[in-house]
Amino acid sequence: MLEAQAVSKHFGGVTAVDDVSFKVAGREIAGLIGPNGAGKTTMFNLLAGSLRPTSGRIRLKSRYVETSPPYARMSCGLGRTFQIPRPFAEMTVMENVLVAARDQVGERMLPNWIVPGRVGRLERANVEKARSLIDFVKLGRLAGEPARTLSGGQRKLLEFARVLMADPEIVLLDEPAAGVNPGLLETILTRIAEINARGVTFLIVEHNMEVIARLCARVLVMVSGRILCEGKPREIAADPRVIEAYLGGAPR
Amino acid sequence: MILDLIAYGAFFLTTALTYAIMCLGLNVQWGQTGLFNVGVAGFVAVGAYVSALSTTPPLAGRFGGFGLPIVAGCLIAMVASGACAGLVGTITLRLRADYLAITTFGIAIAIELVALNAQSLTGGPFGIGFIPRPFGTLAPSPIVFDSANLALVAGVACLVFLAMERLARSPWGRVLRSIREDDAAAASLGKNPNRYRLQAFALGGSLMGLAGALQAHLIGFIAPDNYLPALTFQVWTMLIVGGAGSNAGAVAGAIVVWGLWSLSGLLTSLLLPGDQQARAASLQIVAIGVMLVVILLVRPRGLLGGSFRRRPPPNDGGSELDAGKLV
Numbered sequence: 001m002l003e004a005q006a007v008s009k010h011f012g013g014v015t016a017v018d019d020v021s022f023k024v025a026g027r028e029i030a031g032l033i034g035p036n037g038a039g040k041t042t043m044f045n046l047l048a049g050s051l052r053p054t055s056g057r058i059r060l061k062s063r064y065v066e067t068s069p070p071y072a073r074m075s076c077g078l079g080r081t082f083q084i085p086r087p088f089a090e091m092t093v094m095e096n097v098l099v100a101a102r103d104q105v106g107e108r109m110l111p112n113w114i115v116p117g118r119v120g121r122l123e124r125a126n127v128e129k130a131r132s133l134i135d136f137v138k139l140g141r142l143a144g145e146p147a148r149t150l151s152g153g154q155r156k157l158l159e160f161a162r163v164l165m166a167d168p169e170i171v172l173l174d175e176p177a178a179g180v181n182p183g184l185l186e187t188i189l190t191r192i193a194e195i196n197a198r199g200v201t202f203l204i205v206e207h208n209m210e211v212i213a214r215l216c217a218r219v220l221v222m223v224s225g226r227i228l229c230e231g232k233p234r235e236i237a238a239d240p241r242v243i244e245a246y247l248g249g250a251p252r
Numbered sequence: 253m254i255l256d257l258i259a260y261g262a263f264f265l266t267t268a269l270t271y272a273i274m275c276l277g278l279n280v281q282w283g284q285t286g287l288f289n290v291g292v293a294g295f296v297a298v299g300a301y302v303s304a305l306s307t308t309p310p311l312a313g314r315f316g317g318f319g320l321p322i323v324a325g326c327l328i329a330m331v332a333s334g335a336c337a338g339l340v341g342t343i344t345l346r347l348r349a350d351y352l353a354i355t356t357f358g359i360a361i362a363i364e365l366v367a368l369n370a371q372s373l374t375g376g377p378f379g380i381g382f383i384p385r386p387f388g389t390l391a392p393s394p395i396v397f398d399s400a401n402l403a404l405v406a407g408v409a410c411l412v413f414l415a416m417e418r419l420a421r422s423p424w425g426r427v428l429r430s431i432r433e434d435d436a437a438a439a440s441l442g443k444n445p446n447r448y449r450l451q452a453f454a455l456g457g458s459l460m461g462l463a464g465a466l467q468a469h470l471i472g473f474i475a476p477d478n479y480l481p482a483l484t485f486q487v488w489t490m491l492i493v494g495g496a497g498s499n500a501g502a503v504a505g506a507i508v509v510w511g512l513w514s515l516s517g518l519l520t521s522l523l524l525p526g527d528q529q530a531r532a533a534s535l536q537i538v539a540i541g542v543m544l545v546v547i548l549l550v551r552p553r554g555l556l557g558g559s560f561r562r563r564p565p566p567n568d569g570g571s572e573l574d575a576g577k578l579v
Contacts (some may be wrong), residue, residue: 048440074442086437088430098423099430100441106423107443109451113415123423166441 001026001170001201002047002078007056007066009042016042018225019056024170029192029202031216031233033209035246039225040205041083041174047203048080048172049073061169074102079168083175083205085155087147093158094143097130098123100165126165133161138187153184160191170201177211189214209237221245255395262398264514265507266470269402269409270463272506274487276416276499277459283497284420285452286432287345288353292460292487294360297367297479298336299329299461300468304380305373307469314380315373322386326465333461334454341453345446360484367476379475383468401470408466409503412459416499428452482537486513489540493547495557504556512543 002024009017017039024030034040045051047058049070058066060076088096104126105111106119134143137157142150150158156176163171176188192215196202206212212219213233221228221236223245229236236242274296281287303325305316320328344355367374374380385391387400419425428448430438435445468474486509494505516539520532547554 050436069439069444070436071439071442071444074440080440082437082440086434088433088437090433091426091429095426096430099426099438099443101423102442104423107427109419109424109455112418112422112424116418119422162441 001061002203003059004043004047005057005059007043007046007053007058009039009046009051010054015225017046017053020222020225020227021056022220022227022230024201024203026169026201027196027199028218029196029204029216031212031219032203032205032222033207033212033219033236034222034228037224038222038245040222043222044080044172044174044205048078074166074168077167077169078172079163079166079170080172081156081159081163081174081176083178085152085159087150087155087158087162089148090146092144092146093134093139093150094127094130096147096158097133097162097165098126100162101126101130102166130161130165133164136164137161137191151181151184153180153188156180156188157184157191160188164195164200168200170203171195173202173204173206175206176204177206177208185211209233213237259395259398262395262402264510266398266402266405267467268507268510269405269503270467270470271487271490271510272409272503273412273463273466274460275490275494275502275506276412277456277463278487278491279456279496279499279502280416280419280452280459281456283491283502284425284428284432285449286349287449287453287456288349289356289453289456290353290481290484290488291340291356291358291360291363293479293481293483294356294363295333295337295457295460296464296467296483297360297363297476299333299464300474300478301367301374301380301464302332302461303329303465304383304468304474307384308380308382313372314375322384322469325469326462329461329465330458333464334458336461337457338450338454340457341450345449345453357481357484360479360481364476364479367479374476377476379473380468381473383472383474385469385472388472405466405470408462412462413499413503416459420499424448485537486540489544491554492544493554495554498554498556501554501556505554508555509540509543512539516540 004020004022007017007020008015020043032040032043042051046053049065049068049072053066056066057064060073060078063076065073065076088099104122105115106122111119131143134140137160139154139157139161142154147155147158173192176192177185180188189211192202204212204215216233218230219233219236220230221242228241228245229239274292278289278292281289306318306320306328307322307325308317309319310317340356340359344352368377386404387397390397390400427438427443431443431445431448439445490505490509491502492505493509494503495501513536516536520535521529524532
């Protein structure tokens, strides 16, 4: 589904991602963990298209996408969320989700004047779909509120609903659990698992090992820009190299 | 006397509505997309000159004079101004807000200088005369002539307003707002921010061109000093007074500001002796400036500006121009 082939990213003299290769298979939930500064977020941005790799290739299904801009990746079925959620603050929850619809001809200028009936029909169908997604993430009562009124956890849920509106085949989740209160976290985790059961692939960057252990069948560990090891969450948690990497900087 | 007043009222509203069309163009650029275009006068000039050259009879020693119908002239003007905006946009839209402002300002000055100096194309400082007027045969009767002009321009302005309202409420307008709020998030959802910005910029430019063409056909004569930066300042004031982001505000602002402009012109011509009149014209600009300040203090979002609220764009260390912060 998604594959990094010998991907490197340099910032000036700093090598943030160093010759990283891995694959994410269709329908799995893969985890990407590592201590702060390991290059997880850089790797994530390379996959999502916000950064271009210095060298190496990124394959999404059958296409190489490392040079295509972020907006082009959605048409290949790749969606993402942000570490700090980025809702459209002045737009309502409903409008936020509607923006993500992919099949609306009304997003081109002319059809709004030439075929308004068709735009309206698509819009009604999209509103219905958006409403069911908003209910799905338990934001139903807030659908008409501007997104700036949502709490941090609710914003994560909104971003989740928004990316699902675009019918992605694979979703990159950047720290879905960070800063979320336990009640909402439970909602987020069960929703991710349910969507995965419908056939959507996930790659999750996360610090919280509990979250990783619950969701992911397979975990990649990144340290100092490289993939240190991969395996089942339980094996990883017990791996002395991983423990060393996380605690390595601490005084002995 | 009353007939004169009616005729003047019709003439006043006709002119105000041509400004309203410019304002609607600026509104889609700034109010809805956040593009800081300080070159309004340039796009208006392109429209006026293109339509004038397309519709005037041939003239020895000057380019153009194709004698086309007025409607064709206006449409060609829209295409030309839109293309001009599209070209400028392709080059500059990746620039941050304040650099875009400087660039558009420079381009507008360049267009004015071309109009002033390229005599074989634009008639130079003497401008272009004998531009066909839609109801020119009615001119001997001012009230009929002015009313006919008003009906025509009001119809066009109404059409433009409805078209822009539909766009503002359409999925296209929603994507524009999402890009204004957070272009990285919009891009992550598959929307190409620069493509939308370019469309908004070209659309706004073509409306400015239409307004320029209409003015040219109403007056029948154009010259480079119609398109000084003061015009850009006027249109911006209209939009800010009316309420950036609102199409109704753009129209209302144009009528209110043009009203104050005309009134202050009337007052200075009545109250001041003849030899001071040329200087007194500057007082008009002062009056508009004072009005702008008062509106910004009393109703910062403009007369009809509702839910519009600007935030500094994320990851933008530089400042927008002051007017941008105030809106």
